[in-house]
Amino acid sequence: MCGLRLTLLAFCCQFEVSFQQSAQEDISTIVPVEGRLHRRQAPIDGLPPSGSPPPPPPPMPPPPFGWPPPPGPFPFSQRPFRRFRYRMEGPYFPPPEPIPMFPVPPTQPIIIPVPVVVQPPPTLRPRYQTTTLPPRVRPTSAFLAHPQVQSFIAEIQQHTTAFKKPNQGYDRVLQIMQRYFTSRSRTRTEYDGTLIRPTIFANENDEMVANRKITGELFENDMALTVPQMLIVSRAQNGRFSRKVVADPNLRWQGARIPYVFGDSDEAWRKRIRNTLDYYERETCVRFVEDMTATDFVYFVRGSGCYSAVGKIGGSQGLSIGRGCESLGTISHEIAHSLGLVHEHERPERDSYIRINLQYAIPGTEGNFDKRSSDSIIDFGVPYDLGSVMHYASNAFSSETLRHTVDPIDTKYRSTIGNRVAPSFTDIKQINRVYCADRCANLVNTCRNGGYLNPNDCTRCKCPQGLSGSVCTDLEYSSCGSDLQATFSWQALNYSVSTTCYWRISAYPGGRVRFEVTDVFFKCSPTCSEFLEIKYTADMQLTGFRLCCFPEGGAILSEGPFIIVIIRAVAPSRFALRYISEGGEEPMPSEPVGNSLGGWSAWSTCSERCGACGLRTRRRVCQGRACRQSRYDSQTQICNMKACESGATLKLMRAKAAVVAGRRRMRNRRASEWCCEKYIARNG
Numbered sequence: 001m002c003g004l005r006l007t008l009l010a011f012c013c014q015f016e017v018s019f020q021q022s023a024q025e026d027i028s029t030i031v032p033v034e035g036r037l038h039r040r041q042a043p044i045d046g047l048p049p050s051g052s053p054p055p056p057p058p059p060m061p062p063p064p065f066g067w068p069p070p071p072g073p074f075p076f077s078q079r080p081f082r083r084f085r086y087r088m089e090g091p092y093f094p095p096p097e098p099i100p101m102f103p104v105p106p107t108q109p110i111i112i113p114v115p116v117v118v119q120p121p122p123t124l125r126p127r128y129q130t131t132t133l134p135p136r137v138r139p140t141s142a143f144l145a146h147p148q149v150q151s152f153i154a155e156i157q158q159h160t161t162a163f164k165k166p167n168q169g170y171d172r173v174l175q176i177m178q179r180y181f182t183s184r185s186r187t188r189t190e191y192d193g194t195l196i197r198p199t200i201f202a203n204e205n206d207e208m209v210a211n212r213k214i215t216g217e218l219f220e221n222d223m224a225l226t227v228p229q230m231l232i233v234s235r236a237q238n239g240r241f242s243r244k245v246v247a248d249p250n251l252r253w254q255g256a257r258i259p260y261v262f263g264d265s266d267e268a269w270r271k272r273i274r275n276t277l278d279y280y281e282r283e284t285c286v287r288f289v290e291d292m293t294a295t296d297f298v299y300f301v302r303g304s305g306c307y308s309a310v311g312k313i314g315g316s317q318g319l320s321i322g323r324g325c326e327s328l329g330t331i332s333h334e335i336a337h338s339l340g341l342v343h344e345h346e347r348p349e350r351d352s353y354i355r356i357n358l359q360y361a362i363p364g365t366e367g368n369f370d371k372r373s374s375d376s377i378i379d380f381g382v383p384y385d386l387g388s389v390m391h392y393a394s395n396a397f398s399s400e401t402l403r404h405t406v407d408p409i410d411t412k413y414r415s416t417i418g419n420r421v422a423p424s425f426t427d428i429k430q431i432n433r434v435y436c437a438d439r440c441a442n443l444v445n446t447c448r449n450g451g452y453l454n455p456n457d458c459t460r461c462k463c464p465q466g467l468s469g470s471v472c473t474d475l476e477y478s479s480c481g482s483d484l485q486a487t488f489s490w491q492a493l494n495y496s497v498s499t500t501c502y503w504r505i506s507a508y509p510g511g512r513v514r515f516e517v518t519d520v521f522f523k524c525s526p527t528c529s530e531f532l533e534i535k536y537t538a539d540m541q542l543t544g545f546r547l548c549c550f551p552e553g554g555a556i557l558s559e560g561p562f563i564i565v566i567i568r569a570v571a572p573s574r575f576a577l578r579y580i581s582e583g584g585e586e587p588m589p590s591e592p593v594g595n596s597l598g599g600w601s602a603w604s605t606c607s608e609r610c611g612a613c614g615l616r617t618r619r620r621v622c623q624g625r626a627c628r629q630s631r632y633d634s635q636t637q638i639c640n641m642k643a644c645e646s647g648a649t650l651k652l653m654r655a656k657a658a659v660v661a662g663r664r665r666m667r668n669r670r671a672s673e674w675c676c677e678k679y680i681a682r683n684g
Contacts, residue, residue: 143178143192144171152217152304156224159263159299161315168227176227177219180234184367191364193217198362200401202393202527205420207333210324211305220343220368221396222307222334224318229310233370251311251340256286256435258338259294261316263301273300273321275609276331283428283462285436285455286339298338306330308337329420333389336423339431344384344391345406348374353384353409354417360403368397369405380433385426386413387543393418393527412545412553418527421568424543425450425464432462447472450541460602464541466502466564468602475504477601477619481565486513486581494519495567496574503565511584513558519576522548522569532575533566540564547575557582606639613676614640643675 143149153170157163163170174193181191193216201209207222208215215221225233260277262270277288291297296314303320319338321331345354348371356369369392385391386408394404394414408414429452432439436455445453447461451472454462463472475483480501484493486508493503507513515534523530528548535544538559544566545553567575600620608614619634 143190143194144174146194148194148213149174149217152214155303156307156318159301159303159316159318160224160309160313162226162309162313162317170224172227173225173230174217176230176234177225180230181364181367184370185364186358186366187363189363193364196362196364198397200395200398202395202418203420203525203529204324205327205329205529206393206418206527207306207325207330207420208393208396210322210330211307214305214307216364218307222305223337223342224307224309226309226313248311251313252434253286253296253312253339256284258286258288259291259297260288261290261292261297261299263299266302269302269321269326272326272328273331276328276335279328279332279422280335280431282456283423284431285439286431306334308334310337310342311340312338327420328422329389332423333420336390336427336431340434341390341427341430342372344386344388345369346372347379347384348372349384353386355407355409357403357405357407360400361397361405362399365397380430382426382430382433383539383542385424385542386417387419387424387546389419389421389423389427391417391419395526410545412547415526415528415531415548416533416543416546419543420527421529425541426543429462429541449473450539463602464535466504466535466566467540469600474601475564476502477604477617478502480567484579486511486579488581488586490578490580492576492578493565494574494576496572497567498569498572499567500569501567504562505565505579506562507558507581508584508586509561511581512561513563513579514555514582515558515563515577515579516555517547517551517553517575517577519574520547520549520551521575522573523571524549530569530571530573531567533568534577535564535566536560600635603637603639608640610640610642610644611675612638612641613644614638 144153153174156170160170162168163173178191178193182188185191196216198208198212198215211218211221219225219230219233262273264270280286281288296312297316299316299318301318301320303318303322305322306320306325308319309317317338319334321334325331325334344350345356350371358366358369361369392406394406394408394417395401396405396418398405404414406417408417432452432455439455440453440458443453443458447453447463449464449467449472451461451463451467454460461470461472463469463476466476468474468476475481478499478501480495480497480499481503484491484503484505486505488508493505495501505513505515513536515536517532517534520532522528522532525548528546531546531548533544533546535542536556536558537544540560544564563579565577567573601618603616603618606614606616615636616639617634617636
């Protein structure tokens with residue numbers, strides 16, 4: 001056993017020695033170690049790092065196929081291919097020789113490394129741009145610290161009791177309003193009311209003209225909300241009110257009696273306000289009483305603009321009628337706020353009538369276009385009216401001249417919305433439903449065409465504008481209008497006028513009226529103050545579309561059997577339209593044998609406002625052979641029996657009344673109150 005192991009060990013040692021000798025012979029036949037250079041010692045431009053240059057290498061054999069040899073010497077010797085007997089070995093790289101430390105010869109060029117500038121990778125943009133809203137900014141007190149804001153806070157708190165309570169001041173209202181408007185802004189920038197300066201207005205009677213410097217300190221341009229009301233607004237979801245504000249019975253004046261006090265001694269200013277209060281008393285059952293001893297009252301002041309509280313808020317509540325707010329429409333708008341009415345565009349059903357284009361609004365005013373929920377407003381069955389005195393104009397808070405922030409779906413009404421001429425029929429009807437519901441409650445309403453029983457006289461109907469009579473089926477009397485019959489042929493209606501007139505154009509029984517306005521020449525403005533109005537819908541209580549700049553709409557088909565044409569102008573104006581009966585049957589002509597008298601129309605407006613100096617007229621239609629010379633039977637009556645105050649002036653439209661009233665006024669020019677001839681002042 002031991003002998004065998006020694007024999008195998010001797011054989012292995014002999015084989016290893018012979019293999020090492022053969023490998024050394026193979027390597028020596030290729031290239032001597034001393035004659036080779038390591039790759040890191042490759043010569044630069046053919047020169048070694050030191051010493052004399054090596055001899056040139058032998059010429060290379062010609063390449064096959066006649067290729068030209070590559071220029072320059074081949075840096076390395078070719079290593080022949082060798083197949084080992086047992087295994088293939090990799091190339092042999094001897095360790096690098098140490099490089100002597102001596103300077104580079106001057107003939108060798110110095111290579112200076114060029115700095116590499118690393119370019120950043122290009123920014124990749126998404127294929128579809130997405131707008132990311134900036135983070136919400138926490139409101140600061142910079143807005144409230146503005147001197148103009150501080151001055152307005154002092155003004156509004158001076159005349160309103162609700163803002164004098166602890167932690168209920170108007171500065172807190174502005175803090176809440178600032179947070180709310182910031183959250184509603186499409187840019188999410190901090191709200192600053194001092195930067196809100198509208199420059200585009202509907203007409204000269206728009207309250208936004210008078211409020212252009214303070215509109216940023218008021219909610220919806222002219223509403224001075226209290227802290228509880230502003231909190232309800234700010235806590236609403238999706239910009240809507242979640243609790244009742246206007247529908248709250250505590251915000252209504254009890255007994256339809258509203259005390260008021262004047263805070264300015266200007267008699268002309270007081271007179272304009274009294275005229276508006278008289279208008280509301282004629283149209284509604286609400287009574288305004290000047291009472292300085294009342295606990296809750298409206299305090300009329302001549303402030304920085306036009307603004308009011310909403311409903312009854314307790315104690316003294318300021319209602320500002322500043323310079324530029326003295327028109328009937330603007331004063332009635334602010335008084336309607338104090339009665340509890342809000343802007344018409346806030347109603348929950350507004351999306352069926354108008355579009356709100358917030359992209360055209362001044363940044364920061366988006367919160368002024370929010371709508372309320374159905375539980376915060378009680379409309380009492382009164383429909384949405386584009387002609388309401390409480391409606392925004394089409395360019396309210398607009399940042400561009402020709403852009404509409406409030407755009408009616410029926411574009412013919414663009415010049416109708418924003419009315420500041422007078423309250424509409426639906427405005428008066430809504431006030432009567434709120435404060436006069438107990439009047440005429442036990443009587444049956446026989447009025448037609450949207451009319452209702454007059455709360456001041458339950459035996460008569462309160463009819464929409466353009467209609468009158470016992471049941472609102474007659475045409476309202478005017479000096480220049482009449483009933484017209486449309487036929488199967490086109491007819492024209494042309495008129496030049498500078499007053500108020502009414503026409504009614506009726507189709508044949510069972511038919512409808514098709515009409516087209518061909519000419520309009522009135523005082524032009526974005527919201528018409530002098531206009532041609534046409535009521536063509538089936539609901540006659542709604543305001544018709546108004547035109548004052550140019551005709552539009554083309555040929556329009558009425559929804560009912562007739563249309564009402566209304567003209568209101570002060571300056572000389574004109575219009576032209578054509579009409580035809582579409583459908584229906586022409587009735588057989590018949591001549592009544594005797595007299596056929598219709599019902600009396602409503603009394604016209606009194607020609608004078610006081611002193612028993614004016615006249616009013618009513619008429620009825622007479623048909624028959626005995627009425628051929630006079631179609632209308634009319635009556636005249638002296639009106640407005642209230643004595644005139646000292647210094648009052650009259651229109652004096654009639655020459656005889658001018659002479660008589662002039663004599664009487666000369667006789668009583670020093671009296672505190674006076675009347676026209678045949679009348680004396682008694683008990684005021």
